[in-house]
Amino acid sequence: MTPPRTVLVVGGGAAGNAVTILLRRAGIAVDLVEAKDDWNATAGSGITLQGNALRVLRELGVWEQVQASGFAFGSVGITAPDGTVLHVQRDLRTGGDDLPATLGMQRPRLQGILIEAVRASGARVRLGTRAESLVQDGDGVDVRFTDGTAGRYDLVIAADGLGSTTRAAIGITAKPEPTGMAIWRVAAPRPAGVVRTDLAYGGPAYIAGYCPTSDTTLYAYVVEANRDRAAIPPESYADEMLRLARSYGGFWPEITAHITDPAEVNYTWFDRLLVEGSWHRGRVVLVGDAAHCCPPTLAQGAALSLEDAWVLTQMLTGAGTWDDALLQAYYERRVGRVRPVVEASVQLGQWQLDGVRDADVPGLMGRTMTMLRELP
Structure with a gap:
């Protein structure tokens, strides 16, 4: 009898949990294994999930x-900095x-939902633990962990x-x-009139936007040129975000009234990454942000990571042999979908950095999202 296959997943974010x-x-x-003791259970403010992310979450049973x-x-609504709605586009x-x-x-x-599903799956989970060394041969990977085991x-899946x-x-x-941009984010109560994402272009920030996250909450964000993070004291985060956000009208005065605690404000640079050629070496393969990441201008980061997990699992469970050809085929299948999303996400930000006023933003977004309707 062939012994059951064994997989190590390194990292307990969206991609790691999903796979x-x-x-x-x-x-x-x-x-x-997840390096954080708390399994990242409290990190972040909000997340925008497009339909292709929801499709994978349905496959996960959650x-x-x-x-x-x-x-x-x-x-999605486009507004002037004073809050006047200029255009509403159906997603x-x-x-x-x-x-x-x-x-x-x-x-x-x-x-939290994904953690519950991982626990229910029967996977063995160790928190506060990293893979310290990996030694491969033709049949598998020997891994030593930071807890001495x-x-x-x-197969090892790097997530x-x-x-x-x-x-x-x-x-x-x-x-x-880095792409040259950075984002300030905060969670806040949802004003009753906020029923979609609204984006304001111009004003003191490149973008000021918000997204409802429940019946009672939203997350708000402002995007500016990136700055030296070491020069921004964490205790000033609320003041820094307020400085940019308080000039916006519409629902923003209700939102900014809650930007008071610097510990609740997150500051992050926009980065880009696309590993070229292959996403594996031997029997170690990358998924999610370990293989690619893009600015959130198309809200596709989590969706692409979840798709990686879904596609890789389909290929592994449908193959009799886990070999180099299979893992290379996984890369080839994914990179043709991931690359245009990374490039479009970066381009949308670059147009703003360059002050291009006649850029075909709707066209680029429309073409990219139409491509994503197809199954990954």
Whole structure:
């Protein structure tokens, strides 16, 4: 009898949790290690999930919980800095007509739902643990962990994010690069009139926007040119975001009234990454932000990561042999979809940095989102 296959998943974010759930459903033994003791259960303010992300969450069996926890909508508004609505555009349903076009939710709630599903799957989870060394041969990977234990696996899936140490450990030298923009984010109560994402272009920031995340909450953000993070004291974060946000009208005065605690404000640079050539070395393969990331201008980061998990699991469970050809085919299948999203996301920001006034923003967004309606 052939022994059951074993997989190590490194990283417990969206991609790592998703691939763990799907592999366990297929009867594959999975160990998941996550460096953070709290499993990132409280990190982040909000997240915008397009239909193609919701499609994968439905495959994971968590769509009902996500739907009940978030706020679904089907359009985006463009406003002047004073809050005047200039245009309302219906969103394309990239997950199919039976799912909302977009759903906003609190990021910790999404992580909590995925954590519950991983626990229920029967995967063995260890928190506060990293993969310290990986030694491969033709049949598997020997891994030593920071807690002093060791294990042998048929495959290692690196889902340890943008700063992936696993990516570097297997000799992939690609690193994330800043795009020149940065974003301030905060969670706040939802004014009753906020029923979709609204975006204001111009004013003191490149973009000022918000997204409803439940019946009672939203997350708001302002985008500016990136600055030296070391020169911005964390205790000034609320003041820095207020300085940019208080000039905007419409619902913004209600939102800015709640930007008071610097510990609740998040500041992040926009980065881009696309690992070229392959996303694996031997029996170690990358998924999610470890392989690619893009600015949130199209709100596709989590969606692409979830798709990676879904596609990789389909290919692994449908193959008799896990070899180089299979993992290269995974890369080839994904890169043709991921590259245009990364490039479009970066281009949308670059047009703003360059002050291009006649850029075909609707056309680029429309072409990209139409492509994403197709199954990954």
